[in-house]
Amino acid sequence: MKVTKDLVAASATPIVLGILAEGESYGYAILKRISELSGGELDWTEGLLYPLLHRLERLGHVESAWQAVAGERRRKYYRITDGGLAELAEQRRQWDTVVDALKKVWQDAGDLGTRTARPLEGLA
Amino acid sequence: MTALDDRGGLEAQFAEWRHYVQRRPELRTSDAEELEDHLRGSVEELTALGLRAEEAFLVAVKRMGGLDELSREFAREHSERLWKQLVLTGEADSPAADSRARRDLLALVVCAAGAAVSVKLPALFGMSLADDAGFYGRNIALFALPWLAAFLAWRRQVGPALIGVLVGLFALGAVAANVYPLAEDSQSVVLTAIHLTIALWFAVGLAYVADDLRSSRRHMDFIRFTGEWFVYLALMAAGGGVLTAFTFGTFRAIGIVPEDAIQQWLLPCGAAAAVVVAGWLVEAKQSVVENIAPVLARLFTPLFAATLLAFLITFGFNSSGIDVEREALILFDLLLVVVLGLLLYSISAREPLAPPGLFDRLQLALVAAALAIDVLVLVEIAGRISEYGTTPNKTAALGENVILLANLAWSAWLLLSFIRHRQPFSALERWQTSYLPVYAAWGWAVALLFPPLFGYA
Numbered sequence: 397m398k399v400t401k402d403l404v405a406a407s408a409t410p411i412v413l414g415i416l417a418e419g420e421s422y423g424y425a426i427l428k429r430i431s432e433l434s435g436g437e438l439d440w441t442e443g444l445l446y447p448l449l450h451r452l453e454r455l456g457h458v459e460s461a462w463q464a465v466a467g468e469r470r471r472k473y474y475r476i477t478d479g480g481l482a483e484l485a486e487q488r489r490q491w492d493t494v495v496d497a498l499k500k501v502w503q504d505a506g507d508l509g510t511r512t513a514r515p516l517e518g519l520a
Numbered sequence: 521m522t523a524l525d526d527r528g529g530l531e532a533q534f535a536e537w538r539h540y541v542q543r544r545p546e547l548r549t550s551d552a553e554e555l556e557d558h559l560r561g562s563v564e565e566l567t568a569l570g571l572r573a574e575e576a577f578l579v580a581v582k583r584m585g586g587l588d589e590l591s592r593e594f595a596r597e598h599s600e601r602l603w604k605q606l607v608l609t610g611e612a613d614s615p616a617a618d619s620r621a622r623r624d625l626l627a628l629v630v631c632a633a634g635a636a637v638s639v640k641l642p643a644l645f646g647m648s649l650a651d652d653a654g655f656y657g658r659n660i661a662l663f664a665l666p667w668l669a670a671f672l673a674w675r676r677q678v679g680p681a682l683i684g685v686l687v688g689l690f691a692l693g694a695v696a697a698n699v700y701p702l703a704e705d706s707q708s709v710v711l712t713a714i715h716l717t718i719a720l721w722f723a724v725g726l727a728y729v730a731d732d733l734r735s736s737r738r739h740m741d742f743i744r745f746t747g748e749w750f751v752y753l754a755l756m757a758a759g760g761g762v763l764t765a766f767t768f769g770t771f772r773a774i775g776i777v778p779e780d781a782i783q784q785w786l787l788p789c790g791a792a793a794a795v796v797v798a799g800w801l802v803e804a805k806q807s808v809v810e811n812i813a814p815v816l817a818r819l820f821t822p823l824f825a826a827t828l829l830a831f832l833i834t835f836g837f838n839s840s841g842i843d844v845e846r847e848a849l850i851l852f853d854l855l856l857v858v859v860l861g862l863l864l865y866s867i868s869a870r871e872p873l874a875p876p877g878l879f880d881r882l883q884l885a886l887v888a889a890a891l892a893i894d895v896l897v898l899v900e901i902a903g904r905i906s907e908y909g910t911t912p913n914k915t916a917a918l919g920e921n922v923i924l925l926a927n928l929a930w931s932a933w934l935l936l937s938f939i940r941h942r943q944p945f946s947a948l949e950r951w952q953t954s955y956l957p958v959y960a961a962w963g964w965a966v967a968l969l970f971p972p973l974f975g976y977a
Contacts, residue, residue, distance in 0.1 A: 423554060424561035442558060442584050443593035446551065451597050462550075472554045 398439055408448055410487040411438075413480055416458055420475040423449065449474055457483050530563070530573045540587060546595040559584060621804070627674050628800040635667040635796050636789035649784055654704035658697040661717040664795035665724055666690045671796055672727040675803060682730055689723040693967070700971040707913045708971045715916070715970075719963030721746070722956065724799075739953035744868045745802055747813030747861075752798040760790050814869030817862045818879070824862060825882055828855075828889035835896070849917045852897045856924035859890040863931060864952060872946050876939045884939060887932045894925055912974040916966050923962055927955050 415421060415429050423445055430440050452458045457480030464470040476484070534556065541552040559580050566576035584590065595601065647655055669686055678686075693716050702708050728745055729738040764782055771778040866883060898921060905914060934951055937943035 422557070424558045427558075441593075442555065443590045446554060446558075447593045447597035450594075454597075469557060469560065471557050472550070 399434075399437055401439075404438055404440065405444070407438075407491075408440075408444060409452070410484060410491060412445070412448060412452065413457060413476060413484040413487065416474055416476040417481065417484055420473050422471040422473050426474075452480065455483075456480075530577055533574070533577050534559070537581065544587065544591045544594075546591040546598060546601050548601070551594065555584070555590075624675065624800065624804065627671055628796065631667040631671040631674075632793040632796040632800075634670075635664040635792035638663045638667065639788045639792045640785075649788060654702070654709050657709050657713045658702070658716070659694075660713050661720045662690065662694055662697060664792040665717070665720045667792075668796050668799045669724045669727040671799060672724065672803075673730060676727065676730040678727060678730045682726070682733075686723060686727055689726070690720065692964075693720050693723075696964075696967040700976055702971060702976055706976065707911060708974065708976060711912055711916050711970060712967050715963040715966035717963075719960055719967055722960035722963070725956070725960075736950055736953040739956055740868060740949060742956075743864055743952070744811060744813070745799075747865050747868070748802040748811055749798045751812050751816075752801045753794060756794045756798060757791075760787075760794065763790075811869060813865045817865035817869075821862050821866060821879070821886055822882055824859065825886035825889060828859075828886065828893060832889055832892055835893075849897065849901055849914070849921070852894060853917055853920050853924065856890060856894060856921065856928065859886060860924060860928060863887060863928075867949055867952060870945065872944070872949060874945075876941070876945075880935060880939055884932060884935045887928050887935065891925065891928055891932060894921065894928075897921070898925070912970050915974075916970065919962060919966070923958060927952075927958075 411430060411433075412426060415426055415433075421429070423442070426449075427440055427442075427445055430438055449458065449460070453460055453474070456477060458474045458476055460472050460474045462470055463473050537559070538552055538556060541547055541555065542549065547555075559577075562580035562583060563573070563576045566579055567573055571579065642652075642655065642659075649656055669690070673683060673686060697712060697716055700708070700712075702712070725739075725742045725746075726733075728742045729735070732738045764786060767778060767782060767786065863883060863886075866879070901914075901918060901921075905918070910918075930951060931948060934943060934948040938945050938948060
């Protein structure tokens, strides 16, 4: 199972902000972390990640700096800002609402696997 | 294959990849570096899994996906990058280009300031714009053009011989402008002002083509430069007009009328500096922005062709004769200049190897119509001159007319041969570039010879 593109795009910002909230990081490591978190189910591309990082930087949610950590290549590290933390909190609130609603509706509906769709009645 | 070979090959592949990425306008150098770091991370992981460096590289690149798609994603976030921006300083991609731009800017500031100061220098000797209009008129080309030439010469790192020639030409210009005892209101003052400007503009041209004096490609570049320079100057003049209006309005609102400050300082110094700044802009943005003069030429060629043909037809039916007073003669001179400009700037942007098309025929129609009109005018004026004698103004206008007519007549012939596949397009291009010295020679002739010839009238 792969998560659809729309869903990946919608969840992109909170996931990146969440990862950066754990500590500063760089592009390749962020992708690795996403793959790790989702068990490889979230299909992220570089074309999604880097422009997103740049957008978050433009919006002031993250800041970046080229740094050379001892023994490694010079890399562009991203760090979350206070504004980014606030945005993450807000996104989290919204996602909690969505997830709660989904959980409830799925609970009410019971086990989806055993149900079949019913045609609409009374319209003919 | 040894591990060392492997490493060298890998670096070569990275270099090639970098090269591809950097050609994308959507991707800046820092983006390329960031993506390269990503690629390296990917390669390292894959080699750790046991892949050979080369295989790892291929897989990593494949994973990253096509550059087209990647660029598209970047463009969505950085749409401003597709609007090519003129980078003034500090944001150029490579440090070398950056320091070059900075040095250019410094030279520009020096030259523009020099031009502005030159305008006010005569004031130290008691000259004023208001009272010595004749002096300023005759010398108009000598305030800013030497500084523009100096800026270009500096950029081209012109050798001492050519610097000598340039200094000599401008000195000759200063002599032509100031040694003749011309009355303030004599016709020759205006003539000198115009023709010295033409002559010295070609001195600027000499500085422009300094890196390859004889190349006709470079001469064409100078024609392009002239067109763009003119467009930029016009844009700056519009901006300057707005600035002047606000300066005047805001100060008047607090009870001060800054007429002197504007007329004596803002306008003349601004204009002189703008001449140099326009040259710098063309140089700086050469490869950044689409040339606008050819676009205007293409836009207006059909319109002018239609107008001229309409004029000819109306004239044919009406046949009341052309009123060739001096103003009319100048008007028709300017018409030829415009037609020549339309021709030149269409040529400047045309792919020389493209086959003749509709636009070339349109151009031929334009040139032919202009020629026909001009012949009518010339016939009329020749009669007048033989009847009433001549003046410097009439002679100059007539001379210009003949020069432009000769150029356009031969251009029309070359265009026709080109449309009939008898001649390559480059013949027309070469004709135009080799005709440039004629304008310069005529400019010098009028500025140097006309005053004594006509008894300083």
